Amino acid sequence: MALPKHADTLERIWHYAYLVICGLIFLFLIAPILVVIPLSFNVEPYFTFTEKMLKLDPTGYSMRWYDLLLTFGMVDPDVVRDGAWWADAWANSNWINATKNSIIIGVFSTLLATALGTFAALGLSRPEMPYRRTIMAVLISPMIVPIIITATGLFFFYSAIGIADWSIFGWKIPYLGVVLAHATLGIPFVIITVTATLVGFDHSLTRAAASMGADPVTTFFKVQMPLILPGVISGGLFAFVTSFDEVVVVLFVGGLDEQTIPRQMWNGIREQISPAILSVATILVVISIALLTTVELLRRRSERLRGMSPG
Template identity: 45%
Template sequence: MTSPYLSPIERLWFYTLRILCGLILLFLILPVLVIIPLSFNSGSFLVYPLQGFSLHWYQDFFGSAEWMRALRNSVIIAPAATVVAMIFGTLAAIGLTRGDFPGKSLVMALVISPMVVPVVIIGVASYLFFAPLGMGNSFLSLIVVHAVLGVPFVIITVSATLQGFNHNLVRAAASLGASPLTTFRRVTLPLIAPGVISGALFAFATSFDEVVVTLFLAGPEQATLPRQMFSGIRENLSPTIAAAATLLIVFSVLLLLVLEWLRGRGEKLRTVAVQ
C-alpha cells in the first residue's frame, strides 16, 4: 500500500515504477510460459494457434527409450554431483569464514571462479584433462565437473548463513566437553542447514540443467536430459521437446518454492539463535 503522505508526483512515480517492474518481469517470463501450451498441442509442429488438446507428446516422452535414458542419466549425475558439491562447498565455506590466513581472498576467488569462467572454457579444459586418462565418456568425469560447477553456490549460501552465526554456541559446546566433530554435527550443522540445503538445491539445478560441459564429456550412453533436448532441436524439432521443457519448468518452480521455504526457516533459526 502507498503512504497517504505521498505527494501526487511521488504517488505517480510509485505506480509507474511498479508497472515498469511488472512489464520487465512479464518480458522475462513470457518466453518460458509460451512453451507450456505447445506441449499440449495435438499438432506435430510448434506453432500457434493450437490445433487441439492432447497428451500425446507426454506419452511419447515417457514411452521413448532415448528420453528415459537421458532422464535416468540426469537423475544419476545431478544428485551425485550435488552431494559432492555440498560436502566440499560446506567445508570450504566454514574454513574461509572462520580462518584468517594469507591469500584468503585469492583462495576465495579461485573456488568461486567456475561461476565467472565461461562454461565452454570449462568444458574444453575438462575434456583435455579427462580424455588422456580415458575418462572422456564416463559418469565419473561428468559428476566431478558438475560438482565443480556447483561448489561456488554452496560456498556463497553457506558463507552468507555463517555471517549471522553465533560463535558463542560453539564455545559453549566446547566448554561442556564436546569434541569438534560433535559440536559441528549437533550445533553448527543444524543452524547452517538452511544455507547448506539452499546451496545444494542451486548445485542440483546447475547440474541438472547443464549442457555445454556434457557436450564435451558425455557419450551417447551418458547423454543427459538437456543434451537430449539440444540434440532434438538440432535434428528433429518435435513437440516432445516442449513436453520435456514443461516438466523442467515445473521442476524448477518446485525448487524455487523449496528455496523460499528454506529462506524463511533460516531467518527464524537465526532469530532464535540471537535471542
C-alpha cells in the same frame, strides 16, 4: 510498498510508473515460459498456436507429446500397456534413459559439491583464515568464467589424465567425468549459500561446546550443522539444478551413452524437431518452481533459527 498518504503528484506518478515498469520487466522474463507451456499440449506437430488452440477448442489440445516421452525409442510401443510394455519403456525409451542419467549424475555431483562446498565455507568463515578473498575468488570462479571455457579446459584436462579409462578392480566408473565436472560447477553455489548462512552464526556456541569437552567433529554435527542445515540444503538444491540443467560440459566430456535430458533436448533440436521438447521444458519448469519454492521456505526457516526474522 504502499504509497504514503502525504505523497505529492510527482511521487504518485513515479510510484505507478515504477509498478508498470516492474510489471513489464516481469512479463518480458516470464513470457517465454507462458508460451512454451500451452504449446506442449498442441495436438499438431507445430511450434505455433493453431486456430483451434486460439479458440480454446478442446480438440486442439492433446497429451500426445507427453506420451511420446515414454514411447520414443521403445522396441514395440503400440502393444497393450502391461508390465512388459513398461519394462520396454524403462529399458529403451530415450527420454526415460536420459532422465535416469540426469538424476544419477545430479545426485552424485550434488553430494560431492555439497560436502566440499560446505567444508570450504566453514573454513572461509573463520577470521584467521589467510588469503580468504583470494581463495574465495578461485573457488567461485566456475560461476564467473564462461561455461564454454570451463568445458574446454575440462575436456583437455580429462584427455590428458585419461579419466575415461579409469576403473576399480576392472570395473569402469560410469559418469565419473561428468559428475566431477558438475560438482565443480555446483561448489560455488554451495559456498555462497552456506557462507551467507554462517554470517549470522554465533561462534560462541562452538566455543561453549569445546569448553564442555566436545571434539570438533561432535561440535560440527551437534551444534553447527543443525543451524546451517537450511543453507546447506539450499546450496545442494542449487547444485542439483545446475547439474540437471547443464548441457555444454556434457557435450564436451560426456560419453555417447551419457545422454542427459538437456543433451537429449539438444539432439532433438538438431535431428528431429518435435513438440516433445516443449513437453520436457514444461516438466522442467514445474520442477524448477518446486525447487525454488523449497529454497525460499528453507531460507525463511534459516532466518527464524538465527533470529533474523520475527515470523
